[in-house]
Amino acid sequence: MKDPYEILGVARTASAEDLQKAYRKLAKKLHPDLNPGNAEAEEKFKEIAGAYDLVGDAEKRKKFDNGEIDVAGVERPRQNYYRDYASSEQDHPYANNSGFTDFMDSEDGFAELLRRSARAQANRRGHDLEYRLPIEFIEAIAGANKRLTLPDGSTLDVAIPPGIIEGQVLRLRGKGAPGSGKGGFGDALIEVEIRPDPLFTRQGDDIYLELPVTLTEAVLGALIKVPTPTGAVTMAVPKGSNTGTMLRLKGKGAPKHVGGQGDQFVKLKVMLPKEPNPELEAFVSGWESGMTYKPREEWHHET
Amino acid sequence: MKLSKQEFLSLSGMGHDTLNTWIEEEWLVPSGTSLELSFTEVDIARARLVRDLQMDFGVNDEGVGVILNLVDQIYGMRRALMELRRTVRSTSERD
Numbered sequence: 527m528k529d530p531y532e533i534l535g536v537a538r539t540a541s542a543e544d545l546q547k548a549y550r551k552l553a554k555k556l557h558p559d560l561n562p563g564n565a566e567a568e569e570k571f572k573e574i575a576g577a578y579d580l581v582g583d584a585e586k587r588k589k590f591d592n593g594e595i596d597v598a599g600v601e602r603p604r605q606n607y608y609r610d611y612a613s614s615e616q617d618h619p620y621a622n623n624s625g626f627t628d629f630m631d632s633e634d635g636f637a638e639l640l641r642r643s644a645r646a647q648a649n650r651r652g653h654d655l656e657y658r659l660p661i662e663f664i665e666a667i668a669g670a671n672k673r674l675t676l677p678d679g680s681t682l683d684v685a686i687p688p689g690i691i692e693g694q695v696l697r698l699r700g701k702g703a704p705g706s707g708k709g710g711f712g713d714a715l716i717e718v719e720i721r722p723d724p725l726f727t728r729q730g731d732d733i734y735l736e737l738p739v740t741l742t743e744a745v746l747g748a749l750i751k752v753p754t755p756t757g758a759v760t761m762a763v764p765k766g767s768n769t770g771t772m773l774r775l776k777g778k779g780a781p782k783h784v785g786g787q788g789d790q791f792v793k794l795k796v797m798l799p800k801e802p803n804p805e806l807e808a809f810v811s812g813w814e815s816g817m818t819y820k821p822r823e824e825w826h827h828e829t
Numbered sequence: 830m831k832l833s834k835q836e837f838l839s840l841s842g843m844g845h846d847t848l849n850t851w852i853e854e855e856w857l858v859p860s861g862t863s864l865e866l867s868f869t870e871v872d873i874a875r876a877r878l879v880r881d882l883q884m885d886f887g888v889n890d891e892g893v894g895v896i897l898n899l900v901d902q903i904y905g906m907r908r909a910l911m912e913l914r915r916t917v918r919s920t921s922e923r924d
Contacts, residue, residue, distance in 0.1 A: 550886055557886075559878045559900065562907055575885075608874040612904035613911075618871045619858045625902035626909060643912035678831075 530577035549578040559608040652705035652712035663723030667755035689781035731788025837868040
């Protein structure tokens with residue numbers, strides 16, 4: 527921020543009255559509500575208001591002049607100005623047509639245009655209302671019916687289509703704000719927010735799951751019940767599987783836009799018993815190929 | 830967003846008596862009944878404008894009424910202009 531005296535265009539020695547005078551002169555030209563056609567007014571007004579907040583107050587001015595406080599941190603925060611509402615198309619109780627009703631009463635083409643505009647304004651469609659709807663990961667894959675409770679206490683039933691993705695927006699026709707006259711209702715726009723799942727992750731139409739298996743299951747193979755977003759299925763883990771082995775459950779992923787389903791990929795993770803196990807230790811000590819297998823053989827580093 | 834009188838007072842930082850005066854002067858026109866007034870964000874922004882006029886610009890009560898009336902007419906004309914622009918555009922698109 528620049529020097530507040532410079533912004534207000536006064537000398538550092540200016541009297542309090544001169545400061546106020548300078549501020550009011552600028553503010554009249556720049557107050558956003560009084561200058562709706564001036565797009566830059568808001569930024570400039572913020573600057574002069576911030577400057578005046580600082581040096582227009584005798585105590586703060588003294589501290590500023592002594593270098594005890596600086597210009598940072600005194601800027602007025604962004605606020606909604608009256609013009610933001612008064613200029614919007616939304617109806618508000620202060621709308622006033624008396625500045626041009628006489629134009630509408632005449633019989634020329636311009637009056638006809640104005641009248642048509644007024645009619646259009648009277649029959650404007652309602653606004654779209656935007657909501658956010660958090661859903662569970664599984665609901666995003668399998669679809670769900672959700673009920674959204676609105677701030678005014680009413681409810682909105684939302685059908686989540688299967689396979690929806692994060693940030694997708696659902697449009698409910700006619701569930702937005704009421705319009706004026708014969709304008710009808712706007713739409714409700716619902717942005718879906720998918721909560722992360724502790725088990726599943728998603729990449730495109732495919733779903734990934736890490737499956738812990740016992741040493742016995744990995745070595746000997748097994749039939750294991752595996753969760754999918756649409757319910758558990760039994761999967762054959764082949765004999766001699768390892769940590770990192772990726773198995774595919776065809777068609778158990780998310781529905782694709784073009785039809786069909788993605789897949790679920792199951793990545794195995796071999797888990798030794800949590801506690802040291804004397805039996806396992808005794809077995810492994812006597813297991814010869816356990817000593818000769820070199821899993822780090824392909825590394826080129828010195829280890 | 831609908832606000833009760835109490836919510837409006839705390840959000841605008843305004844006193845009870847001041848609010849009554851402003852409503853009497855028709856600077857603010859809340860909806861609802863006199864027993865249960867209802868405010869919106871437009872009223873908050875408008876109250877802030879009145880405060881700016883009084884405190885920052887030193888406008889007296891008579892002046893505030895005159896300014897608000899002119900401001901409302903300007904915004905009314907701006908809306909008509911915007912609507913007119915839309916009508917002209919859609920007409921010329923059709924031609």
